[in-house]
Amino acid sequence: xxxxxxxxxxxxxxxxxxxxxxxxxxxxxxxxxxxxxxxxxxxxxxxxxxxxxxxxxxxxxxxxxxxxxxxxxxxxxxxxxxxxxxxxxxxxxxxxxxxxxxxxxxxxxxxxxxxxxxxxxxxxxxxxxxxxxxxxxxxxxxxxxxxxxxxxxxxxxxxxxxxxxxxxxxxxxxxxxxxxxxxxxxxxxx
Amino acid sequence: xxxxxxxxxxxxxxxxxxxxxxxxxxxxxxxxxxxxxxxxxxxxxxxxxxxxxxxxxxxxxxxxxxxxxxxxxxxxxxxxxxxxxxxxxxxxxxxxxxxxxxxxxxxxxxxxxxxxxxxxxxxxxxxxxxxxxxxxxxxxxxxxxxxxxxxxxxxxxxxxxxxxxxxxxxxxxxxxxxxxxxxxxxxxxxxxxxxxxxxxxxxxxxxxxxxxxxxxxxxxxxxxxxxxxxxxxxxxxxxxxxxxxxxxxxxxxxxxxxxxxxxxxxxxxxxxxxxxxxxxxxxxxxxxxxxxxxxxxxxxxxxxxxxxxxxxxxxxxxxxxxxxxxxxxxxxxxxxxxxxx
Numbered sequence: 001x002x003x004x005x006x007x008x009x010x011x012x013x014x015x016x017x018x019x020x021x022x023x024x025x026x027x028x029x030x031x032x033x034x035x036x037x038x039x040x041x042x043x044x045x046x047x048x049x050x051x052x053x054x055x056x057x058x059x060x061x062x063x064x065x066x067x068x069x070x071x072x073x074x075x076x077x078x079x080x081x082x083x084x085x086x087x088x089x090x091x092x093x094x095x096x097x098x099x100x101x102x103x104x105x106x107x108x109x110x111x112x113x114x115x116x117x118x119x120x121x122x123x124x125x126x127x128x129x130x131x132x133x134x135x136x137x138x139x140x141x142x143x144x145x146x147x148x149x150x151x152x153x154x155x156x157x158x159x160x161x162x163x164x165x166x167x168x169x170x171x172x173x174x175x176x177x178x179x180x181x182x183x184x185x186x187x188x189x190x
Numbered sequence: 191x192x193x194x195x196x197x198x199x200x201x202x203x204x205x206x207x208x209x210x211x212x213x214x215x216x217x218x219x220x221x222x223x224x225x226x227x228x229x230x231x232x233x234x235x236x237x238x239x240x241x242x243x244x245x246x247x248x249x250x251x252x253x254x255x256x257x258x259x260x261x262x263x264x265x266x267x268x269x270x271x272x273x274x275x276x277x278x279x280x281x282x283x284x285x286x287x288x289x290x291x292x293x294x295x296x297x298x299x300x301x302x303x304x305x306x307x308x309x310x311x312x313x314x315x316x317x318x319x320x321x322x323x324x325x326x327x328x329x330x331x332x333x334x335x336x337x338x339x340x341x342x343x344x345x346x347x348x349x350x351x352x353x354x355x356x357x358x359x360x361x362x363x364x365x366x367x368x369x370x371x372x373x374x375x376x377x378x379x380x381x382x383x384x385x386x387x388x389x390x391x392x393x394x395x396x397x398x399x400x401x402x403x404x405x406x407x408x409x410x411x412x413x414x415x416x417x418x419x420x421x422x423x424x425x426x427x428x429x430x431x432x433x434x435x436x437x438x439x440x441x442x443x444x445x446x447x448x449x450x451x452x453x454x455x456x457x458x459x460x461x462x463x464x465x466x467x468x469x470x471x472x473x474x475x476x477x478x479x480x481x482x483x484x485x486x487x488x489x490x491x492x493x494x495x496x497x498x499x500x501x502x503x504x505x506x507x508x509x510x511x512x513x514x515x516x517x518x519x520x521x522x523x524x525x526x527x528x529x530x531x
Contacts, residue, residue, distance in 0.1 A: 167472070168461070171468050173468060176372040183297075184254045184278060186286075186297075
């Protein structure tokens with residue numbers, strides 16, 4: 001099959017949802033085994049987000065603007081997460097463009113790879129805070145700031161949460177404790 | 191190969207599972223009740239903790255806590271050998287009373303005089319399914335049994351289910367030593383951090399609970415506007431979808447066509463339940479509406495993670511919402527595993 005597909009392409013394709021069954025398993029094995037792959041995974045998501053918010057036009061100036069935006073974005077993400085952590089609980093801000101179009105990350109795979117290398121070099125070589133730049137994970141919560149703490153709680157999401165708590169209890173723990181847990185949490189919409 | 195199909199829910203229109211359990215169906219694993227904790231395998235423990243809540247009555251105060259929220263409720267539970275009932279009164283947030291009789295659930299909002307009646311398929315599980323599910327779960331979770339500390343005054347056994355990969359969270363389950371009742375549960379994230387805890391802060395096992403009184407409460411909804419939302423069974427395939435490749439451990443279980451207030455065009459949306467046996471994920475599909483669907487994003491609250499995403503194929507577009515007690519990357523993987531047929 002496509003066993004020759006290199007690591008970066010595989011991660012990019014995974015982000016794009018383009019993998020076939022065997023490649024899917026391969027990509028997950030990579031993510032599990034290699035911290036660098038996880039950094040790429042993270043960067044592709046950030047890259048996609050930056051691109052979706054950019055005015056897209058093919059120009060060198062735009063590419064430079066993208067690089068600048070990406071590196072600054074990675075830096076701000078870095079201040080919240082260790083690169084080595086595989087969790088994708090990244091506080092990606094909601095996409096602001098109303099006319100979002102599905103973007104193929106492969107088109108910027110090369111740029112993103114350069115950006116990752118540049119950013120890591122910047123972080124490791126020139127960051128005056130050095131190792132202290134890696135944040136301590138919070139004691140009591142996942143690393144991402146919940147969107148709910150930044151935004152007005154989206155009533156649409158509330159309804160999906162409630163639907164999940166009501167019908168989604170497919171667990172061996174549902175009868176012992178899951179039902180009463182869900183009933184306790186399930187808050188009706190205001 | 192025995193896969194997660196051992197957890198496929200079976201339509202139990204004629205018999206309720208709770209009834210079978212309450213009258214003491216003689217299962218092959220019935221002898222496990224008499225085994226000492228150290229002899230039991232995971233399957234035995236799952237059967238034990240499921241049977242425990244259906245052989246006892248109790249009253250307690252229940253607290254669910256995470257970094258983002260704290261919710262508590264008062265619980266009444268009773269099983270008389272034929273029927274199992276529970277009542278959950280919210281002690282925090284909006285006043286709410288939930289009454290369950292087997293799979294039927296009535297939710298009342300006294301402040302609004304509104305109520306909802308639902309039939310919840312997920313509340314029917316055959317214990318012999320659980321008896322088979324241990325080996326499958328142990329592919330994805332490492333199981334340990336330990337001596338637990340006292341919870342709400344009761345001695346406990348502590349079960350650890352540690353994930354073997356990063357697609358799921360871990361579980362710590364405190365099971366009351368004599369009955370098996372789950373008295374405390376923690377969902378464990380990375381590096382052993384507790385994402386969510388559910389616990390009885392106070393518990394009276396074998397407290398007298400009147401089944402008749404709960405039956406009357408459930409029947410008397412005078413003054414309330416009661417909704418019975420229509421939910422029909424469907425499948426991903428019949429909705430035109432397929433799962434390209436399974437995310438390790440997770441299988442689509444049941445799909446429902448249902449209507450939520452916020453669904454596009456007031457049309458039905460599809461809710462598909464995925465699970466690895468412990469961790470449930472709901473995947474919602476609806477037609478893409480650019481007026482409503484402007485924000486792709488991630489959501490985290492305690493152990494619950496959410497993701498929204500637009501997907502397009504063949505000139506059509508849909509809006510995908512995933513919610514589940516799993517890491518974000520699992521939601522991403524599940525979203526990526528869907529494709530049009």
